[in-house]
Amino acid sequence: MQATITYLLTEQAQRAQMAATGQPVARKQTMTIEISAEDLPLCTVGTDGGISLDATAARHWNALLAAGWHEAHPIEAPVFAPDVLADIRRGNGIQEAVRVDLLAAASAHVLNTPGISLSDMSCYVYVPKSLLRADQQSIAHKLTAVDASKWDTYGVYGRDLSGEAQAVLLARHKTAVEAWHAKQSAAVDFFFAHPALRLTVTYHNDLTISTTDTTAGNVTLTYGSPRYDELSAEAQRRNAADEASAKAAAAAKEALKTAAIDAFVAASGDGLLIQQHAEKLLCRKTVIARMADAALDACGLPAEYPDSTVCDDSDCPCGDRVVDCIPPAIYAAWKSFTLPEGSTVEFRRVRDCRSAADEEWEDNDDRATAEYYVAVVTIPSGPFQFTRRVRLG
Numbered sequence: 001m002q003a004t005i006t007y008l009l010t011e012q013a014q015r016a017q018m019a020a021t022g023q024p025v026a027r028k029q030t031m032t033i034e035i036s037a038e039d040l041p042l043c044t045v046g047t048d049g050g051i052s053l054d055a056t057a058a059r060h061w062n063a064l065l066a067a068g069w070h071e072a073h074p075i076e077a078p079v080f081a082p083d084v085l086a087d088i089r090r091g092n093g094i095q096e097a098v099r100v101d102l103l104a105a106a107s108a109h110v111l112n113t114p115g116i117s118l119s120d121m122s123c124y125v126y127v128p129k130s131l132l133r134a135d136q137q138s139i140a141h142k143l144t145a146v147d148a149s150k151w152d153t154y155g156v157y158g159r160d161l162s163g164e165a166q167a168v169l170l171a172r173h174k175t176a177v178e179a180w181h182a183k184q185s186a187a188v189d190f191f192f193a194h195p196a197l198r199l200t201v202t203y204h205n206d207l208t209i210s211t212t213d214t215t216a217g218n219v220t221l222t223y224g225s226p227r228y229d230e231l232s233a234e235a236q237r238r239n240a241a242d243e244a245s246a247k248a249a250a251a252a253k254e255a256l257k258t259a260a261i262d263a264f265v266a267a268s269g270d271g272l273l274i275q276q277h278a279e280k281l282l283c284r285k286t287v288i289a290r291m292a293d294a295a296l297d298a299c300g301l302p303a304e305y306p307d308s309t310v311c312d313d314s315d316c317p318c319g320d321r322v323v324d325c326i327p328p329a330i331y332a333a334w335k336s337f338t339l340p341e342g343s344t345v346e347f348r349r350v351r352d353c354r355s356a357a358d359e360e361w362e363d364n365d366d367r368a369t370a371e372y373y374v375a376v377v378t379i380p381s382g383p384f385q386f387t388r389r390v391r392l393g
């Protein structure tokens with residue numbers, strides 16, 4: 001059988017052939033060779049039975065490159081009338097040898113590197129490119145089923161490694177998963193042992209346990225983790241219990257307030273007020289304001305003193321500031337009140353602004369009033385707290 005072979009020459013080979021023959025030589029060359037049946041798979045058979053081999057076709061590119069052809073697009077033969085079939089076979093053999101070397105080196109590397117594990121043999125394992133000699137690396141970069149896109153590592157499929165390497169990769173993965181599940185389980189135990197802990201739910205319903213007083217730090221269980229359901233149920237139970245007790249506390253406080261209001265109205269001796277309250281026509285706000293006045297008056301506190309007036313001008317001497325000490329005379333005024341236990345107070349030193357209301361005061365030395373003190377007093381009264389701002393002295 002005869003086959004028609006098409007190939008391209010390098011410019012150098014073209015020149016050499018022209019020098020040798022004294023004739024023009026085309027870049028694109030065609031030759032007819034005798035082939036045997038075993039060469040057919042490398043060739044293309046046309047519908048008319050014609051046999052051809054296009055050396056510029058992509059399918060032969062890597063083999064011819066490995067055989068020493070010139071890397072170009074399309075690939076070029078470095079000599080005139082090359083033995084294309086032999087070059088393809090030799091190139092395929094070189095590639096196969098590099099593949100075998102790479103996989104053997106990768107298998108050994110995996111066995112010697114405890115940090116590498118793999119759960120799925122259809123995924124890549126990455127190994128250093130330096131496992132191969134430099135001349136092998138240029139071949140390996142073109143191998144199919146090898147990821148050579150990374151700077152210094154090759155990705156090879158787990159399934160292409162030795163059986164021993166695959167078994168070790170799987171076993172390491174299993175050990176890592178078990179260790180991780182053990183850590184999760186310890187965190188879940190920690191959560192159960194600490195009733196005050198609540199859970200942070202992150203994106204995708206992940207549950208993150210903050211094991212604050214252990215070295216584990218934050219441990220996250222994703223949906224489907226072995227103890228996820230158990231943990232989720234307990235976390236929800238705690239949150240629901242919190243909500244229920246908050247509601248109960250609010251209801252109890254509300255009941256106390258209602259009882260205090262009822263008692264205050266009953267004790268007022270005001271028949272009309274008692275009737276209005278009984279008919280539920282008395283505004284709650286009104287009663288509470290009266291209760292506040294009564295409780296605050298009972299402490300001997302003077303009437304509510306109006307809020308201060310201050311401006312934004314930093315040159316103005318006006319101001320209303322919290323102070324942590326007061327003059328003796330002010331203290332004496334303060335001590336004349338009888339406050340119930342649990343009362344709190346904030347003392348303030350005030351100079352009201354005159355220029356804020358009237359611009360004529362702006363250039364006046366007296367643009368702020370003389371300094372005086374107020375106390376903002378908060379007293380507990382049953383379930384209520386009442387506040388009044390009073391002037392001292």
Ligand SMILES: [Zn+2]
Nearest residue numbers: 311316318353
């Ligand atoms: Zn001012």
